[in-house]
Amino acid sequence: FSASDGGGSVGVGGGGRRIPVGLKKPSKRVVVTGGAGFVGSHLVDKLLGRGDSVIVIDNFFTGRKDNVVHHFGNPRFELIRHDVVEPILLEVDEIYHLACPASPTNVMGTLNMLGLAKRIGARFLLTSTSEVYGDPLEHPQKETYWGHVNPIGVRSCYDEGKRTAETLTMDYHRGAEVEVRIARIFNTYGPRMCLDDGRVVSNFVAQALRKEPMTVYGDGKQTRSFQYVSDLVDGLVVLMEGEHIGPFNLGNPGEFTMLELAEVVKEVIDSSATIEFRPNTADDPHMRKPDISKAKELLNWEPKVTLRQGLPLMVTDFQKRLLSANN
Ligand code: NAD
Ligand code: UDP
Numbered sequence: 165f166s167a168s169d170g171g172g173s174v175g176v177g178g179g180g181r182r183i184p185v186g187l188k189k190p191s192k193r194v195v196v197t198g199g200a201g202f203v204g205s206h207l208v209d210k211l212l213g214r215g216d217s218v219i220v221i222d223n224f225f226t227g228r229k230d231n232v233v234h235h236f237g238n239p240r241f242e243l244i245r246h247d248v249v250e251p252i253l254l255e256v257d258e259i260y261h262l263a264c265p266a267s268p269t270n271v272m273g274t275l276n277m278l279g280l281a282k283r284i285g286a287r288f289l290l291t292s293t294s295e296v297y298g299d300p301l302e303h304p305q306k307e308t309y310w311g312h313v314n315p316i317g318v319r320s321c322y323d324e325g326k327r328t329a330e331t332l333t334m335d336y337h338r339g340a341e342v343e344v345r346i347a348r349i350f351n352t353y354g355p356r357m358c359l360d361d362g363r364v365v366s367n368f369v370a371q372a373l374r375k376e377p378m379t380v381y382g383d384g385k386q387t388r389s390f391q392y393v394s395d396l397v398d399g400l401v402v403l404m405e406g407e408h409i410g411p412f413n414l415g416n417p418g419e420f421t422m423l424e425l426a427e428v429v430k431e432v433i434d435s436s437a438t439i440e441f442r443p444n445t446a447d448d449p450h451m452r453k454p455d456i457s458k459a460k461e462l463l464n465w466e467p468k469v470t471l472r473q474g475l476p477l478m479v480t481d482f483q484k485r486l487l488s489a490n491n
């Protein structure tokens with residue numbers, strides 16, 4: 165299905181030894197659920213860029229066609245409008261499962277994608293989250309930490325949905341021998357991030373660009389560790405293709421209070437930007453920072469882009485979208 169399909173020709177090297185010329189790994193057929201979303205669309209760029217065939221499954225709940233429109237017309241790209249809560253039949257080698265509606269649909273979607281992986285023998289990667297650690301009592305968080313989650317709180321449908329998705333993933337691995345991978349993703353930012361989903365980086369950047377005060381919740385001393393999207397996408401691919409199941413923390417250990425983040429946004433966008441304090445939401449984790457020694461050691465992965473390098477890269481994209489009605 166593509167010019168980059170495996171095989172490659174065999175030529176004769178200088179010493180008369182036959183060596184592969186232009187021998188490429190066979191291109192893979194890959195599903196990316198949630199591929200029209202923020203992280204998914206960057207992952208799709210990377211996979212198509214190296215010659216894979218990619219099927220995106222997305223219901224455009226938070227994703228946008230605009231994020232993948234540059235691939236329309238590419239014969240190796242296919243976009244299916246579909247809700248992962250409904251079963252689907254496909255034939256692929258790998259499934260990156262990013263679609264993430266609020267639980268309990270999250271659980272149903274994960275179950276269907278695991279059922280698909282089991283039927284066709286595909287490798288399945290779950291994008292879990294650092295939220296599985298809840299409001300952590302261990303800092304920084306290692307993958308061995310079981311977490312501190314309020315099961316009946318306002319955030320629990322997301323946290324517990326992902327925890328259940330991890331459980332299902334491991335059960336399909338143990339019970340049905342599905343090859344699985346689990347990534348626990350820490351706060352990620354970059355171009356194509358949703359403008360209006362209320363996350364702190366998108367809020368501060370949009371507010372600073374609109375000359376509105378940046379809304380700091382609580383005392384602003386809570387911490388998060390912010391990862392640039394290209395680092396995450398690299399991590400997802402090495403995880404999918406490596407030998408280790410995980411879970412692996414994928415995040416940037418650079419830790420910032422929300423007040424410090426506001427300062428960096430000020431430096432990058434507008435030195436006259438102001439902040440405004442607002443009440444915090446319930447059960448907000450006080451601090452979060454990944455221990456990434458496991459990913460470093462076993463995946464040979466670590467993030468490269470600092471917050472000060474990454475933030476300017478999303479500003480142009482946000483400026484453009486804030487100016488257009490179709491953002
Ligand atoms: P996003 O909202 O931009 O992307 C999710 C995509 O899934 C969207 O395109 C949405 O339309 C699609 N989708 C939602 N429900 C669907 C359904 N039922 N069927 C089909 N498609 C559906 O979010 P993102 O930031 O790109 O996150 C991608 C994944 O990474 C999610 O699983 C999320 O939980 C995880 N994650 C992200 C972060 C982060 O900081 N961005 C942190 C931790 C974990
Ligand atoms: N499933 C799917 N596509 C497939 C195979 C399964 O969407 O190609 C769904 C299936 O409809 C079910 C879920 O995945 O809801 C779990 O499938 P599995 O075969 O593990 O469970 P079972 O159907 O035996 O309960």
Ligand code: UDP
Pocket residue numbers: 351362363364365367368379380381382384386388422444445448449
């Ligand atoms: N936050 C903030 N101002 C905002 C949005 C969020 O101060 O406009 C804080 C929020 O209270 C939390 C942190 O930023 O402590 C990260 O919030 P976000 O929703 O981005 O990510 P998560 O809580 O899921 O890590």
